[in-house]
Every structure is written in C-alpha cells, then in structure tokens.
Amino acid sequence: xxxxxxxxxxxxxxxxxxxxxxxxxxxxxxxxxxxxxxxxxxxxxxxxxxxxxxxxxxxxxxxxxxxxxxxxxxxxxxxxxxxxxxxxxxxxxxxxxxxxxxxxxxxxxxxxxxxxxxxxxxxxxxxxxxxxxxxxxxxxxxxxxxxxxxxxxxxxxxxxxxxxxxxxxxxxxxxxxxxxxxxxxxxxxxxxxxxxxxxxxxxx
Amino acid sequence: xxxxxxxxxxxxxxxxxxxxxxxxxxxxxxxxxxxxxxxxxxxxxxxxxxxxxxxxxxxxxxxxxxxxxxxxxxxxxxxxxxxxxxxxxxxxxxxxxxxxxxxxxxxxxxxxxxxxxxxxxxxxxxxxxxxxxxxxxxxxxxxxxxxxxxxxxxxxxxxxxxxxxxxxxxxxxxxxxxxxxxxxxxxxxxxxxxxxxxxxxxxxxxxxxxxxxxxxxxxxxxxxxxxxxxxxxxxxxxxxxxxxxxxxxxxxxxxxxxxxxxxxxxxxxxxxxxxxxxxxxxxxxxxxxxxxxxxxxxxxxxxxxxxxxxxxxxxxxxxxxxxxxxxxxxxxxxxxxxxxxxxxxxxxxxxxxxxxxxxxxxxxxxxxxxxxxxxxxxxxxxxxxxxxxxxxxxxxxxxxxxxxxxxxxxxxxxxxxxxxxxxxxxxxxxxxxxxxxxxxxxxxxxxxxxxxxxxxxxxxxxxxxxxxxxxxxxxxxxxxxxxxxxxxxxxxxxxxxxxxxxxxxxxxxxxx
Numbered sequence: 001x002x003x004x005x006x007x008x009x010x011x012x013x014x015x016x017x018x019x020x021x022x023x024x025x026x027x028x029x030x031x032x033x034x035x036x037x038x039x040x041x042x043x044x045x046x047x048x049x050x051x052x053x054x055x056x057x058x059x060x061x062x063x064x065x066x067x068x069x070x071x072x073x074x075x076x077x078x079x080x081x082x083x084x085x086x087x088x089x090x091x092x093x094x095x096x097x098x099x100x101x102x103x104x105x106x107x108x109x110x111x112x113x114x115x116x117x118x119x120x121x122x123x124x125x126x127x128x129x130x131x132x133x134x135x136x137x138x139x140x141x142x143x144x145x146x147x148x149x150x151x152x153x154x155x156x157x158x159x160x161x162x163x164x165x166x167x168x169x170x171x172x173x174x175x176x177x178x179x180x181x182x183x184x185x186x187x188x189x190x191x192x193x194x195x196x197x198x199x200x201x202x203x204x
Numbered sequence: 205x206x207x208x209x210x211x212x213x214x215x216x217x218x219x220x221x222x223x224x225x226x227x228x229x230x231x232x233x234x235x236x237x238x239x240x241x242x243x244x245x246x247x248x249x250x251x252x253x254x255x256x257x258x259x260x261x262x263x264x265x266x267x268x269x270x271x272x273x274x275x276x277x278x279x280x281x282x283x284x285x286x287x288x289x290x291x292x293x294x295x296x297x298x299x300x301x302x303x304x305x306x307x308x309x310x311x312x313x314x315x316x317x318x319x320x321x322x323x324x325x326x327x328x329x330x331x332x333x334x335x336x337x338x339x340x341x342x343x344x345x346x347x348x349x350x351x352x353x354x355x356x357x358x359x360x361x362x363x364x365x366x367x368x369x370x371x372x373x374x375x376x377x378x379x380x381x382x383x384x385x386x387x388x389x390x391x392x393x394x395x396x397x398x399x400x401x402x403x404x405x406x407x408x409x410x411x412x413x414x415x416x417x418x419x420x421x422x423x424x425x426x427x428x429x430x431x432x433x434x435x436x437x438x439x440x441x442x443x444x445x446x447x448x449x450x451x452x453x454x455x456x457x458x459x460x461x462x463x464x465x466x467x468x469x470x471x472x473x474x475x476x477x478x479x480x481x482x483x484x485x486x487x488x489x490x491x492x493x494x495x496x497x498x499x500x501x502x503x504x505x506x507x508x509x510x511x512x513x514x515x516x517x518x519x520x521x522x523x524x525x526x527x528x529x530x531x532x533x534x535x536x537x538x539x540x541x542x543x544x545x546x547x548x549x550x551x552x553x554x555x556x557x558x559x560x561x562x563x564x565x566x567x568x569x570x571x572x573x574x575x576x577x578x579x580x581x582x583x584x585x586x587x588x589x590x591x592x593x594x595x596x597x598x599x600x601x602x603x604x605x606x607x608x609x610x611x612x613x614x615x616x617x618x619x620x621x622x623x624x625x626x627x628x629x630x631x632x633x634x635x636x637x638x639x640x641x642x643x644x645x646x647x648x649x650x651x652x653x654x655x656x657x658x659x660x661x662x663x664x665x666x667x668x669x670x671x672x673x674x675x676x677x678x679x680x681x682x683x684x685x686x687x688x689x690x691x692x693x694x695x696x697x698x699x700x701x702x703x704x705x706x707x708x709x710x711x712x713x714x715x716x
Contacts, residue, residue: 114374114392120370121287124403131407131408131410139407147396150396150397151393154392188286188288
C-alpha cells in the first residue's frame with residue numbers, strides 16, 4: 001500500500017500499466033505465439049514505461065520519469081536493431097549467421113534487463129522508483145514479468161538463424177550492439193540523458 | 205599510505221586481469237592468421253589456454269600478496285563511482301573474498317591446464333575443427349566468467365554483485381553455446397531467475413536502509429521488521445542456491461551431460477566457488493540469525509535433500525559424467541547444512557569455519573572428479589561404466605585421482621575434506637544436535653560407497669581394459685597436481701585453518 005495519497009490519474013496510469021503488462025506477458029507466453037512473442041514483449045516493455053511515469057506522477061521526487069526515459073532508450077535501441085535484423089524469411093537449413101544471431105540475442109537481453117545491456121539499468125531504476133513510492137506489489141509483478149519473459153526468449157533464441165546482415169546494415173548493427181553493451185557496462189551517459197529528459201519534463 | 209594505494213591497485217587489477225587476457229586470447233587466432241601457416245596455427249592451438257593458465261598463476265600470486273593485510277583484519281578497499289548517483293563500484297578484499305578469488309585463479313589454472321592437454325591430444329577431444337577459433341573463444345569465455353566471478357566475490361555493493369553474477373552466467377552460456385550451439389540455454393534462465401531473486405533482496409534492503417552496500421546489511425536489523433528480514437534472507441538464499449548446484453536447482457548440470465566432459469568442468473567449479481563464498485558473505489552474521497527459524501529450516505531441508513539426493517544418484521550413476529554431476533549436487537548439501545547449523549544460538553565457530561573451508565575444498569574435489577571423467581572419456585572414447593573396466597593397469601593415475609577427489613568430498617582422512625567434516629560433525633555434536641551429525645555421517649558413508657563402487661567398476665574389474673589413446677603429459681600433470689594438493693592440505697591443513705579462522709573472526713562476525 002502506498003504511503004502517499006493517490007490521485008485518479010495515477011490510479012488510471014498504474015492500472016493501465018499493470019493490466020497491459022500482464023496481458024502482453026500472457027500473450028507472449030502462449031505456445032502458439034512463436035515469433036510474435038517478441039512483439040508482445042515489446043508491448044510489455046512499453047507497460048514498464050507507463051509504470052515509471054505513474055510513479056513519477058505519484059511522487060515527483062521519485063526516479064520514475066528517469067526510469068521511464070531509460071526504459072524508452074533501451075527499447076528504442078532494441079527496436080532499431082530488431083528492424084535491421086528482422087528476417088523477411090527464415091531458412092531452416094541456413095548456415096549460422098553470427099552477427100544477426102548476436103543481434104537477436106542482444107535485443108532479448110536488453111528487453112529482459114539482463115547484463116551487460118542498458119536494459120539492466122533501466123529495469124533496476126524502474127524497480128527502485130516503484131519501491132520508493134510504496135508500490136511493492138507492482139514492483140514484484142514487474143520482476144515476475146521479467147522472469148517469465150525469459151521463457152519466450154529461450155524459444156526465440158532457439159529458432160533458425162535470421163538471414164545474414166551485409167554492408168551498411170551490418171555496420172549499423174555492429175554500432176548498435178556495441179552501444180547497448182557499452183551503455184550496459186558504463187551506464188552514466190544513458191542515465192545523464194534520462195536525467196535531462198526528466199529535467200525538461202519537470203521544467204515544462 | 206603508499207602500501208594501501210599499491211594494494212588497492214592490485215585489487216583492481218585482480219578484477220581486470222581476466223578480461224584483459226580474455227581479449228588477448230580471443231584476438232590470438234586473428235593475429236596468428238597473419239603471420240603463420242595453417243600447420244603452424246594448428247600446432248599453436250593450445251596457446252590461448254596456456255596464456256590463460258599463465259594469467260591464473262599471476263592472479264593467484266597477486267591474491268597471495270594481499271593476504272598479509274587481509275589476515276591482519278584490515279581489508280583492502282577500492283571505492284569508485286560507477287554512476288554519479290546510483291551505484292558505487294566498491295571492492296573489498298577481505299579474508300573470505302581473497303580465499304574465493306584464490307580458488308577462482310588456482311582452480312582456473314588447473315582447468316586451463318587440462319584444456320591445454322586436451323588440445324595436445326587433438327581437435328577431436330574438444331569438438332573443435334582445425335581451422336575455427338572456438339578454442340580461443342572458449343579460453344576467452346572461461347576467463348571472462350572468471351573475471352565476473354571475481355568481481356562478484358570482491359564486490360561490496362549488492363547491485364554490482366547482481367550484475368556480476370548475471371554476467372558470469374551469461375559468459376558460461378556463451379562458453380557452452382560456442383562449442384555446441386543451442387545448448388546451455390538453462391544458463392540464461394538461471395541468470396535471469398538468480399539475478400531477479402538477488403535483485404529483489406537487494407532492493408528490499410535498499411528500501412529499508414537506503415543503501416545497497418554490504419556494509420549496510422547490519423542496519424537491516426535496526427530498521428526493519430522480522431518478516432522483511434526473513435524475506436530478504438530467503439530471496440538471497442534462493443538466488444544463490446542454483447549457483448552451488450543445490451537441489452532442486454541442479455538442472456543445468458544434467459543438461460550439459462550429453463556434451464564433452466571438459467565442458468561442464470568450468471561452470472561446475474566456478475559456480476560452486478561463487479555460490480558458496482557469496483552465501484557466506486551475505487547470509488551469516490546478519491541475516492542468518494537465531495530469530496529466523498524459517499530460514500534455518502529451509503536451509504536445512506534443502507541441504508539435507510541436496511546431500512542425500514546427490515549421494516543416492518551418484519551411487520546409481522552409470523557413467524562418470526553423471527557421477528561427477530551428482531557429487532557436485534551433493535557437495536552443496538554440506539554448505540547448506542553448515543549454514544543451517546550455524547543459526548543455532550550455541551553453534552560453535554567450527555561449523556561456520558567448515559563452511560568457509562568448503563569455498564576451496566569442495567570445488568577442488570569437484571574439479572578432480574570432472575577431470576578424471578574428462579581424462580577417461582578422452583582417452584577411451586567413453587566414460588560409461590558398463591563399457592570400461594580394468595583401467596588400473598592402463599591409467600592408474602586416474603584411479604588415484606578419483607579416489608582422492610571422491611573420498612575427500614566424503615571426508616575420509618588423511619584427505620583435505622576430512623577437516624571440513626571433522627569441524628562440521630564435531631560442531632554439530634558440540635551443539636547437542638547428534639541426530640543431524642549422524643545423518644551427515646550416514647551421507648558420508650553413502651558417498652564413500654558410491655566412490656568405491658565407481659572405482660571398482662571402472663578400475664578393478666577383471667575384464668580387459670578398453671583401448672586407450674596415448675596420455676598427454678599436461679593431462680597427467682594436472683591430475684597429479686590435483687591429487688597432490690588434496691593430499692597436502694589433508695596432512696598439512698595449518699595455513700588453510702588459520703585462513704578460515706580469520707574469516708570467521710572478521711568477515712563472518714558481522715554484528716549490528
């Protein structure tokens with residue numbers, strides 16, 4: 001139970017975030033979801049952002065806004081990488097393609113919040129902001145969803161390798177993978193960027 | 205002051221050394237391709253592993269150089285901001301963490317030595333083609349996992365600790381996948397589940413005391429109610445349990461059994477060290493209190509289950525790989541039973557000292573058993589017990605090493621593990637818990653029966669021994685080293701006993 005008085009917009013936001021989180025995770029966990037599980041998990045990641053915003057609405061001093069911005073940054077990097085690597089077709093007998101497979105793994109790791117990716121720090125900040133406003137149950141739900149998300153990830157990583165990446169697409173993919181990992185190992189630039197977003201929003 | 209700065213630098217270098225050498229090992233094939241012919245490169249396939257072994261010797265030596273300060277009760281500390289206002293990168297080299305780091309480097313040296321020997325026998329021994337770079341990647345990933353384990357062991361901040369533990373598991377996942385794609389996905393599952401449980405505990409603590417530093421753990425006692433304290437301790441216990449292969453979290457070991465026996469060697473050894481040392485760092489003193497009967501009961505149930513389940517399955521194992529895997533599960537039982545026993549108000553220090561000794565001795569015995577399994581499987585092509593017999597004539601060294609490792613784990617004198625069992629069982633009887641002591645002794649006897657059964661089947665049966673490939677001197681040397689270390693610590697336990705006494709007096713005696 002939150003020690004702070006909760007206004008109606010906050011109740012709407014936190015309910016929307018929680019419900020979206022549960023629905024998206026359940027859809028991602030369906031055995032028939034297949035490659036669609038990644039899409040559902042991306043929606044679940046949006047729900048994390050909503051929860052961060054709700055925490056910020058509940059208590060301005062909380063880290064919710066910064067956590068939501070970090071989460072959006074991690075999601076944006078993952079989405080661009082995913083768009084680069086998304087295969088138009090999958091070939092069951094295709095040779096293993098190192099870069100495309102690595103990109104797919106990095107996308108999942110950052111969405112799940114597993115080191116060494118920027119998603120880890122986004123998730124930690126979000127859990128902290130939820131706890132700081134007294135929403136322990138919602139933090140537990142968010143952690144449980146991150147744990148459940150590993151199941152579709154295991155299936156997705158076991159799928160046939162995506163088509164090879166070549167030329168400029170390969171170069172951009174390398175840069176994005178490096179960025180996600182470097183920001184995971186040294187998150188200060190990402191945190192500063194999220195802090196700027198937070199300051200802008202507060203001043204606005 | 206100058207000495208402190210020097211020690212701080214050494215502490216930071218202990219963390220960075222494995223990553224630096226991992227980079228060199230990974231780059232080695234790409235550099236050698238520019239200067240050497242195919243034949244020369246094939247002949248140098250062992251080089252990344254020997255580079256890694258040399259780095260481990262350097263790391264172990266540097267760890268020993270920090271011992272005087274740590275054993276005098278003044279831990280070496282390095283403190284850096286990782287981010288401006290969120291996490292501190294705090295490293296603390298006390299007696300416990302340095303023992304674990306020494307174990308990571310020392311046993312890491314023996315793992316790399318084994319892999320050098322396998323490479324010398326030929327590519328077929330390691331599932332690696334003559335032209336691919338998998339060997340170098342494997343050496344690099346083992347080193348990276350070692351580096352992450354060391355970062356976790358030295359870390360005095362729980363968030364950094366969670367980060368390091370998860371990253372170590374990701375490196376081990378990479379280690380398995382690089383050799384056999386799509387295998388080892390359980391490491392990913394384990395990384396997420398362990399990480400989230402530990403993170404849950406760390407964040408609950410942060411909510412209560414506003415800090416995630418290990419030094420802030422005692423504040424929990426002052427500022428929280430028993431139910432939150434119980435929840436934090438249970439979350440941390442469950443988060444660390446899979447690392448020491450305790451039941452029911454041993455699944456990752458069995459998933460590696462269809463692979464070459466040299467593959468589970470590094471995960472089993474590293475995770476046992478990391479799990480045991482972190483349990484000792486985080487749980488006793490503060491969280492393992494007489495006021496937490498739930499935690500003590502859970503620890504005891506899981507410990508006895510791991511011990512007996514592991515010993516029983518090892519007894520009926522049909523190949524040496526499965527035997528090694530189930531002994532790895534059984535050893536976690538001793539640590540958990542010691543932790544549970546230490547929660548008694550009158551528990552003697554010996555019980556906790558026994559658990560501290562396990563940080564080095566349990567992985568040593570486990571590595572010996574895995575090395576024997578890999579040695580036999582590489583030379584004969586199989587380690588299935590029905591197919592091998594009479595090997596005492598062809599590979600007596602493997603038989604001696606099997607007896608040394610297995611019987612040490614069961615606490616048979618004059619081997620190293622005897623001192624662990626002596627302290628643990630003596631402590632249980634001194635604490636008026638004879639029933640628990642008898643249960644542990646019976647499990648020891650079952651382990652002895654299991655080890656002797658495997659030894660009889662593989663080495664003493666009258667059937668002619670299977671044809672065996674020539675032995676590599678590196679592999680034989682590694683088995684000799686392992687056996688000698690187990691025997692030497694058994695007959696001369698003084699330095700290790702002194703080390704663990706200091707651990708008990710300093711790292712484990714945290715009071716609010």
